[in-house]
Amino acid sequence: MDLFKVYKLWDIEPVRALDTTIWDKNGEVYTDLYGGHAVISIGHCHPHYVKMVSEQLTKLGFYSNAVQNGLQRELATRLGKVSGYDDYSLFLCNSGAEANENALKLASFHTGRGKVLAFSKSFHGRTSGAVGVTDNPAYRSPFNTNSNVTFIPLNDEAALERELSTKEYAAVIIEGIQGVAGIYEPTDAFFHTLRSLCDKYGTMLVVDEVQSGYGRSGLFYAHQHSGVRADLITSAKGMANGIPIGAVLISPDFKPVFGQLGTTFGGNHLACTAALAVLDVIENEHLVENAAKVGEYFKKAFEGDKALKEYRGRGLMVGLELKDEYVGLRDRLLFEKHYFTGAAGPKVIRVLPSLTISEETAAGFVEAWKELTA
Numbered sequence: 001m002d003l004f005k006v007y008k009l010w011d012i013e014p015v016r017a018l019d020t021t022i023w024d025k026n027g028e029v030y031t032d033l034y035g036g037h038a039v040i041s042i043g044h045c046h047p048h049y050v051k052m053v054s055e056q057l058t059k060l061g062f063y064s065n066a067v068q069n070g071l072q073r074e075l076a077t078r079l080g081k082v083s084g085y086d087d088y089s090l091f092l093c094n095s096g097a098e099a100n101e102n103a104l105k106l107a108s109f110h111t112g113r114g115k116v117l118a119f120s121k122s123f124h125g126r127t128s129g130a131v132g133v134t135d136n137p138a139y140r141s142p143f144n145t146n147s148n149v150t151f152i153p154l155n156d157e158a159a160l161e162r163e164l165s166t167k168e169y170a171a172v173i174i175e176g177i178q179g180v181a182g183i184y185e186p187t188d189a190f191f192h193t194l195r196s197l198c199d200k201y202g203t204m205l206v207v208d209e210v211q212s213g214y215g216r217s218g219l220f221y222a223h224q225h226s227g228v229r230a231d232l233i234t235s236a237k238g239m240a241n242g243i244p245i246g247a248v249l250i251s252p253d254f255k256p257v258f259g260q261l262g263t264t265f266g267g268n269h270l271a272c273t274a275a276l277a278v279l280d281v282i283e284n285e286h287l288v289e290n291a292a293k294v295g296e297y298f299k300k301a302f303e304g305d306k307a308l309k310e311y312r313g314r315g316l317m318v319g320l321e322l323k324d325e326y327v328g329l330r331d332r333l334l335f336e337k338h339y340f341t342g343a344a345g346p347k348v349i350r351v352l353p354s355l356t357i358s359e360e361t362a363a364g365f366v367e368a369w370k371e372l373t374a
């Protein structure tokens, strides 16, 4: 059997990694400013993480959600404290798409409404509900109907009020910072309007922090820069540094109903241990603060850069939009200078490194960039 080829692959095969360094099978060394698509939050193979996960595997790797699980309870308590959503409750699943599916389902059950408002250029995952609120028809099959979804431009307050005032919407779903689109931020003012219109018209505010959350923006969740609180927050990617997990943080207004949500693997012992180890490292090594600090360094270092049309983002969620003549720079950074980065189309390079990245490593990247664009 061969693999079903749905990914465009670089001809590089990593076999070992430590913090932001990756070795491939030929012994070539790379620096990781991509974090496996914003997943590696505490660096590859962090010793505390490796120890906790391996020890847990020798005790109990998995049991189902039919029994008590102290690790899930501990994760809920810890995540509540670190995120500032202490009074919320936690549902655990396995991925970002699944977290969004569950959040939308909860909003729909709670309000008794069936429509969802989403934003142009959004990305929320590839399962049926999540792809329905994703603004890319190429990802949707005829089976994935989204006749109950409306898309409006980001930061368009008039369109928001026009739609929500119909009182037909169960939820608005918005990314803390749009990632796949190429790093676009809702303004703080828009978040405030969103909160008050959701309250006014009885719609649930779902913030997808799958990519922008877990400290990446310089606060635990990106929407917290605005000071606004969401009704439902979804997390995944950076939560367990590569072991699959997803989560929905649920406001106290929601009452749990047996059987409405469920999963076989979600919240298993191994994934919860990995997520707890990630929180240990985020807290002990002050990684949210480091994301803000190194983010500021990047912003300053790229000020007035000749190859850039625009610098976007916050903290370590950075979009570097290239002038037309520099398209292709991402491949050159990889193949000539050995830096992994992300992309959004040919013109935007996305920098999504581990939150452990040092200013020295960041400076190495900036130097390589300047050399290639000199």
Ligand SMILES: Cc1ncc(COP(=O)(O)O)c(C=O)c1O
Binding pocket: 095, 096, 097, 098, 100, 123, 124, 125, 126, 175, 179, 180, 208, 209, 210, 211, 212, 236, 237
């Ligand atoms: C904002 C956002 N939401 C949801 C997802 C989907 O997450 P997953 O691939 O874990 O299903 C992604 C993945 O890139 C994402 O960036």
